[in-house]
Each structure stands twice: as structure tokens, then as C-alpha cells.
Amino acid sequence: MSHENPIPHDPHEAGHEHGHDHAHEGSALSEMELRVRALESLLVEKGYVDPQALDVLIETYEHQIGPRNGARVVARAWSDPQYRAWLLDDATAAIASLGYSGRGGEHMVVLENTPRVHNMVVCTLCSCYPWPVLGLPPVWYKSAPYRSRVVIDPRGVLKEFGYELPEDVEFRVWDSTSELRYLVLPMRPEGTDGFSEEALAELVTRDSMIGTGLPHASRDAQGVRA
Numbered sequence: 001m002s003h004e005n006p007i008p009h010d011p012h013e014a015g016h017e018h019g020h021d022h023a024h025e026g027s028a029l030s031e032m033e034l035r036v037r038a039l040e041s042l043l044v045e046k047g048y049v050d051p052q053a054l055d056v057l058i059e060t061y062e063h064q065i066g067p068r069n070g071a072r073v074v075a076r077a078w079s080d081p082q083y084r085a086w087l088l089d090d091a092t093a094a095i096a097s098l099g100y101s102g103r104g105g106e107h108m109v110v111l112e113n114t115p116r117v118h119n120m121v122v123c124t125l126c127s128c129y130p131w132p133v134l135g136l137p138p139v140w141y142k143s144a145p146y147r148s149r150v151v152i153d154p155r156g157v158l159k160e161f162g163y164e165l166p167e168d169v170e171f172r173v174w175d176s177t178s179e180l181r182y183l184v185l186p187m188r189p190e191g192t193d194g195f196s197e198e199a200l201a202e203l204v205t206r207d208s209m210i211g212t213g214l215p216h217a218s219r220d221a222q223g224v225r226a
């Protein structure tokens with residue numbers, strides 16, 4: 001189980017502030033932001049990275065690849081039992097069949113939530129995340145408090161996100177690595193019989209695919225119902 005080197009691991013972080021001029025508010029930068037900025041300047045100066053290429057990379061992950069991809073995977077699994085079985089058996093292939101593959105998604109495992117089991121995903125060492133289906137990781141996913149606390153108290157962490165599950169639900173926490181990344185298959189909300197795949201996808205939140213949230217209830221989907 002090897003982990004990615006933290007420096008190439010976070011090219012998205014290096015570009016987080018890219019294109020914004022915050023020089024006038026330098027004091028507002030965190031130590032991490034300052035380090036990232038210094039590193040990026042050095043890499044650009046040495047000619048190792050092209051700032052425009054970085055912008056394209058960030059733009060792609062922010063706007064073209066994002067949690068809507070994962071939502072389509074989940075909606076397909078909710079709609080098609082054969083696809084669901086395939087997804088649970090060979091997530092990498094089943095996800096790639098919808099066109100979502102590439103860096104950060106080479107080896108995917110899908111974890112199915114049930115009335116008895118709730119899965120949560122973390123990367124305890126850094127921020128490994130299934131980019132092709134979820135895009136860039138949220139800031140809290142990379143934070144030390146989340147990474148340490150979810151392992152110790154997943155129920156408490158979920159509560160902080162605003163969700164409580166019955167006492168008899170078992171929590172399982174999965175530690176992502178650069179080689180193996182997880183996507184949670186949340187439970188299909190009740191009252192969604194007859195929903196189209198597109199309408200179902202609207203109910204799937206990013207956090208429900210990490211395990212720190214649940215899908216929207218079906219009443220929220222009025223208006224997108226098929």
C-alpha cells in the first residue's frame with residue numbers, strides 16, 4: 001500500500017489560488033498557501049511547469065470532471081440491477097463504461113450502504129480521492145481533523161455534517177490510497193419509484209458518495225421528477 005508523494009499528489013492545491021491575485025492581502029494566506037505559492041513559483045521559474053497548463057488542469061477538474069460524474073454512476077446503479085452488480089464486482093470497469101476513467105480512478109472500489117452498514121471514506125495520510133468520479137477533494141477532506149477523527153468517531157463526524165443514523169447502523173471507515181480509491185453507493189431515497197436516471201442523479205450529493213452525507217430526500221427532487 002504505497003502512498004503518493006505529497007508534492008505531485010496535490011497539483012490541484014498548487015493551482016488553487018492560481019489566476020487570482022491575492023498579493024495585496026498576503027497576510028491572509030495560510031502557511032500552507034504560502035508554501036504552495038512558493039513551490040509553484042519555483043517550479044514555474046525553473047521551467048518545470050507551465051502556469052497555463054496548470055490552469056487548464058484545474059479548470060478541467062473543477063468544471064468538467066466533478067461529482068456529477070459520480071452521481072450518474074450512482075443513479076445508474078439505482079436504476080439498473082445488473083449495472084449495480086457489476087459496479088460492486090468490478091467498479092473500475094463499470095465506471096469506465098460510462099466514460100469516467102483516468103488518473104485517480106485506475107483502481108476503484110464501490111462500497112454499498114445498506115440499512116445496517118454506513119461506509120465513510122478518508123485518506124488518513126494525505127488526500128487520495130477518486131478524481132474521475134468526484135473531481136477535486138473538498139478542503140475538509142484534506143484537513144487533519146477530518147482525517148484523524150473520522151477513524152475514531154465516524155458517527156460523531158457524520159453528525160457534525162448534519163446527519164444521524166440509527167444506533168444499530170454499523171459504521172465502516174475505508175482508507176484510500178493512491179492505488180485504491182473508494183466511492184460510496186448511497187441508499188436510494190424512498191419515494192423515488194419511477195424516477196428517471198437523470199432525476200435520480202439530481203438527488204446524489206458529493207458528500208453522499210464520500211459517506212459524510214446522504215442523498216437529498218425525494219421531496220427535494222420535485223420538479224425534476226420524470
Ligand code: FE
Nearest residue numbers: 123126127128
Ligand atoms: Fe492520499
